[in-house]
Structures are given as C-alpha cells and as structure tokens.
Amino acid sequence: MRNILKVGLFLLYFVASSFAYEPTFPVLHENRVKPFDSFARSLMDDFLGKTSHASKTVNHILEKPEETAQWNLFKVVRSDVAAALNLPTDKRYVSYSELNRARSLLEIYASREDNHPATQEMKHLYKVLLEYENMQVVPAKATGKEFVEVFYHKVNFCLLGFIFASLSFLLMTVKSFTNKFKKIESFLFAFLTFLILISIALRFYIQGCVPLINLYEILLFVCFLLALVAFIIKSLRLPVALLLCVMLFFEKFGLETGDTFQTIPSILNSSLFLTIHVFTIALGFCGMILSGVVAHLILFRSLIQANIGSMSRLLYGTLVFGCVFTVLGTLFGGVWADVAWGRFWGFDIKECGALFVCLWGMLALHLKSSGLVDIRGFALFNCFNIMVTFLCWFGINLLGVGLHSYGFQSGTFIWLASFVLVDGAFIIFLNFKHASMGNSFIGHSLRPPRR
Numbered sequence: 427m428r429n430i431l432k433v434g435l436f437l438l439y440f441v442a443s444s445f446a447y448e449p450t451f452p453v454l455h456e457n458r459v460k461p462f463d464s465f466a467r468s469l470m471d472d473f474l475g476k477t478s479h480a481s482k483t484v485n486h487i488l489e490k491p492e493e494t495a496q497w498n499l500f501k502v503v504r505s506d507v508a509a510a511l512n513l514p515t516d517k518r519y520v521s522y523s524e525l526n527r528a529r530s531l532l533e534i535y536a537s538r539e540d541n542h543p544a545t546q547e548m549k550h551l552y553k554v555l556l557e558y559e560n561m562q563v564v565p566a567k568a569t570g571k572e573f574v575e576v577f578y579h580k581v582n583f584c585l586l587g588f589i590f591a592s593l594s595f596l597l598m599t600v601k602s603f604t605n606k607f608k609k610i611e612s613f614l615f616a617f618l619t620f621l622i623l624i625s626i627a628l629r630f631y632i633q634g635c636v637p638l639i640n641l642y643e644i645l646l647f648v649c650f651l652l653a654l655v656a657f658i659i660k661s662l663r664l665p666v667a668l669l670l671c672v673m674l675f676f677e678k679f680g681l682e683t684g685d686t687f688q689t690i691p692s693i694l695n696s697s698l699f700l701t702i703h704v705f706t707i708a709l710g711f712c713g714m715i716l717s718g719v720v721a722h723l724i725l726f727r728s729l730i731q732a733n734i735g736s737m738s739r740l741l742y743g744t745l746v747f748g749c750v751f752t753v754l755g756t757l758f759g760g761v762w763a764d765v766a767w768g769r770f771w772g773f774d775i776k777e778c779g780a781l782f783v784c785l786w787g788m789l790a791l792h793l794k795s796s797g798l799v800d801i802r803g804f805a806l807f808n809c810f811n812i813m814v815t816f817l818c819w820f821g822i823n824l825l826g827v828g829l830h831s832y833g834f835q836s837g838t839f840i841w842l843a844s845f846v847l848v849d850g851a852f853i854i855f856l857n858f859k860h861a862s863m864g865n866s867f868i869g870h871s872l873r874p875p876r877r
Contacts, residue, residue, distance in 0.1 A: 450573050454566040457689055461572035462563070464685045467579060469561070471684025472554050473499050474519070477579075480684065487561060495522045500554060507547050525555055571632050575687065578632065583625035584678035587649070590618040591674055595667040602664065615663055618670070619653040626650060632687060638704040640688060641823075642681045649673050651712040659740075665719045669812070676841045699762035707755025707780060711815050713748025714787060718811030720744055725805050725856040729863070738801055742794075745808060749787035756780045779818035786814050802860060809853045813846055 450461045455468065466484035467477045487494045498519035502508045508515045511528035525532075532555065535548035597611035626646060629637035637643040649670055656666035720741040727737065759780065760770040771777060790807050793799045799807065820838050 450576050452566045452568045452572050454564040456685075458687070459566040459569055460685065460687065461576050463576045463579065464687065465563070467684035469557065469684070472557065473501070475501050477684045484561075487558070488563065497521055499558070500525050500551065502547075502551070504544055504547055507544050507551075510544070511548075511551075522555070522558055525551065529555070574628060575632050578625070578628050579686070582678075583621060584646075584674055584682060587618060587621055587625075588671060588674040588678055590614055590621060591667050591670040594618060595664065595671055598664045598667060611663075615653070615657060615667065618667075619650070619657050622646065622650040622653055629687070636701045636705070638701055638708070641820075642677060642683075642686060644704055644708055645673060645677050645681065647708050648712050648715070649677070651709070652715065655712075655716060661723070661737075662716070662719060665723060666716075669715070669719060672845060676838075680838055680841050699758065699765050703755055703758040703762045705755075706751050706758055710748050710750070710752030710755045711783070711819060713744050713746075713751055714783060714811045714815045715748075717741055717744040717748055717787075717808050718813075718815070721805040721808035721811065722852075722856075724801070725809065725853075725860065728802075729856075729859060738805075741805065741808060745787060745790060745811075748811075749784065749791065752780065752787060753784050756784055775822045779822045783815055783818050786811070806853070806857055809856070813849055816842060816845065 450463065452459050453462050453465050455465045462484075463481050466480035469484055470477050470480040483494075483499075487499075498517070498521050500520050500522070501518060502511075502513060502520055503518070505515050507513075508517075508520075511525075511531055513520050513524055513528065532548055532552040535545055536552040538545050594611055594614040597607040597614065601607050601611055626637055626643075629643065629646075633639075638647060652666050652673075653670060656662040720737060724737050724741060756777070759777065763772065763774075763777070764770045790804065790811075793807065794804045820842055823838060
C-alpha cells in the first residue's frame with residue numbers, strides 16, 4: 427500500500443509540474459462552465475482530431491487569426507471529399523484559407539438530408555468552418571473545479587490504465603511460465619485498480635453527480651468492477667488484465683473526445699432513475715462478461731488439468747449474478763423510460779439489446795438446469811457471453827438509430843469487429859482442441875451445493 431501511495435504521489439507531482447502554466451480560467455461553452463483548456467481541447471478535437479498543444483493553438487487563433495488561417499488545422503478523411511471540394515488530395519489536413527474557397531460547395535452539401543459518409547463529412551467540415559470563424563471566449567464565474575478538470579485531462583487516465591493493464595498481462599504471462607515477478611504483477615494490478623477508481627472519483631467531483639451518463643463513463647465503471655473482482659479472485663487476473671487492455675484501448679482511442687465531460691442531453695436527464703438503471707445494468711453486464719471470462723478459463727485449463735470444479739461453480743455464480751442484475755437493470759430502464767419519455771417499453775434498439783442479453787443468459791441457465799448440455803457444452807455456450815454483451819452494448823450503436831444518443835461514437839466498428847474475429851477464432855480453437863482430445867466433462871455439477 428505504501429508503494430502504491432508513493433507512485434501515486436510521484437505521478438501527481440510529475441503531472442502537476444507539467445501543466446502548472448496551463449490556462450485554467452473558466453469559460454462558458456456548450457452550456458457548461460469549463461476551463462479554457464477543455465474549451466481548446468474540444469475545438470481541436472473537432473478540427474484536427476488531436477488535442478496536443480490545444481490551448482496554445484486556440485490562443486494563437488484568437489490573437490492572430492490572419493496568421494493561423496494558413497495553418498493546416500482541418501482534417502479531411504475521405505479523398506473523394508477532397509476532390510469534390512477541389513482540395514489537395516494528397517493532404518489529410520488543410521488550412522482555413524483552402525477550406526473557405528470551397529464554402530459554396532460546403533453549403534450545398536450541408537443542406538442535403540442523405541446519410542452518405544461523404545455528405546456527413548461535408549457537413550462536419552462546414553460546421554468546423556463556422557466554428558473557426560465564430561470562435562470566441564465567453565468568460566464565466568469560476569466553479570473552483572477548473573484545475574482538477576485540467577489535471578484529469580493531462581494525466582490521461584485511460585492511456586495510463588491501458589499501459590498498466592498491458593504490463594500486468596505481460597508479467598502475469600511470464601510468471602505463469604517462470605514463477606517470477608509475482609510481487610510486481612500484483613502491485614501493478616493493484617495500482618491499475620486504484621488508478622481507475624481515482625479517475626471515477628475525480629469525474630464524480632468535477633461533475634457533481636454519479637459519472638454514469640454516457641458510454642465512456644459506463645465502460646470506465648465496468649472496467650473498475652472487473653479489475654476489483656480480479657484483484658480479489660487471483661485466478662481471474664490474467665484473462666481480466668487482457669480484457670482490460672482491450673476495453674481501455676477502445677475507451678482511449680475509440681470513445682474519448684477532446685472534452686470528456688459532456689453535458690447529458692435533456693431527453694435523457696432524469697438523474698435518479700438514470701443512475702439506478704445504469705448502475706444495475708452495468709453490474710449485470712459485468713457479471714455476464716466475467717462469466718464469459720470464466721468459461722474461457724474452464725475450456726483452456728481443462729486441457730492441462732482435470733479438476734475444474736471450483737471454476738465451474740464460479741461460472742454458475744457469475745452467470746446468475748449477471749442475469750439477475752441485467753434483468754433488474756432492464757426493468758429499471760423501463761421505469762426511467764416512463765419518466766423521461768412517457769412509455770415503459772418502446773422497442774428502442776438499446777432496450778432490445780438489453781433484452782437479448784437477458785434472454786441469452788437465461789437460455790444458458792435453462793440448458794444446464796434441464797440437463798441438455800454437460801459442463802463442456804455449458805462453458806462453450808458461455809464463452810460467447812463477452813461477444814454477445816459487447817455486440818448488444820456497443821454494436822447496436824453502429825445502427826445509428828434510437829433515442830440513446832449518448833452512445834453514438836465513431837471508431838467502434840473496427841474495434842468490435844476485430845474483437846469478435848479474434849475471440850471467435852479462439853473459441854473455435856478451444857472447441858476443436860477438446861474434440862480432438864475426446865475430453866468429456868460429464869459429472870461435474872454446476873449447480874450450487876445444497877445445504
């Protein structure tokens with residue numbers, strides 16, 4: 427514990443000294459009082475897709491707009507868009523002067539109603555062009571939390587978490603072969619859990635409410651739950667560390683925006699019922715993910731050892747926990763929907779996704795309780811729990827429909843497709859390996875012992 431505290435204090439000192447001169451004075455932007463640094467990060471993320479040196483760049487734009495008009499500040503992703511706007515097709519970044527010459531074309535495309543990717547990028551370019559021209563700083567009354575918000579962004583908790591999760595996974599992998607680095611990997615995993623907890627606590631302090639209002643925060647909370655369970659149950663640390671690597675990588679490079687403290691849309695704002703719903707559904711999804719992790723472990727460990735009784739009971743327990751809280755979360759979601767929108771159930775895409783997770787979990791329990799599958803079949807079925815949960819949680823946002831606009835994020839498809847392909851290939855490999863060995867798991871009961 428002392429070592430964790432020392433590392434935390436050193437990190438605090440290092441980061442604090444690195445942004446001691448960052449602008450923290452408050453401004454009003456997007457209906458929220460925020461430090462100038464967050465205002466600049468939000469603009470640069472819209473313009474460039476980057477946030478490095480955001481404060482200096484925005485400050486220069488405000489002071490010397492004639493000079494910065496020649497800077498390549500606007501990102502053009504599609505080459506067909508660049509060709510249509512008569513922009514250089516060999517450049518990914520163009521200046522305000524170059525983009526302004528295509529204003530008439532941008533206005534035409536921005537008025538169109540189709541959802542073609544090229545049209546959407548045209549609309550985005552027109553929006554950021556207007557943002558650049560109308561950029562202004564609106565001073566606001568200080569809330570006293572500006573310094574903490576700048577600190578949160580500068581520490582970059584998701585990136586640090588990804589690094590520590592990766593180091594923990596590598597050291598635990600090495601330890602499984604050489605029995606070395608036992609203390610180091612335990613320390614790294616403890617610090618990873620502590621790091622995620624601190625990030626959630628800081629978000630709670632800055633926002634003044636439970637940080638469960640968007641996909642970014644919910645995923646961060648689920649990462650903490652997974653890390654906490656794995657910290658307590660040591661046998662789960664290796665696979666959970668790998669899963670945390672994947673989830674934190676997605677959170678950092680797929681979900682994180684310039685300003686991570688977004689205002690919740692008014693249509694979703696019913697704080698009490700929203701918090702209860704999201705908290706319970708997050709617990710349920712965490713249980714489903716953990717049951718998938720345990721199922722992977724059962725199939726993998728049974729290749730080298732026969733005694734998997736304790737793991738089978740853990741699989742049953744995590745699955746029941748996940749099913750119960752997913753069902754409760756879905757029901758609380760209906761109460762929230764009734765308060766926010768005036769109807770309990772409207773077959774919204776996210777409602778259907780949560781319902782599918784519930785049905786999937788209950789199907790697994792029914793298959794085992796009815797004796798239709800043995801432990802191998804039960805574990806194999808539950809190996810898909812992670813995949814199903816991710817598809818029903820993140821994948822449905824790719825459809826671009828529904829009232830839950832807080833979940834719409836770019837960069838999800840590649841991450842999700844890669845995970846499904848890799849995990850699916852690993853499950854198929856484990857299944858064929860067991861089939862080739864002729865393993866049978868009949869006789870290992872998954873039901874909790876009777877008292």
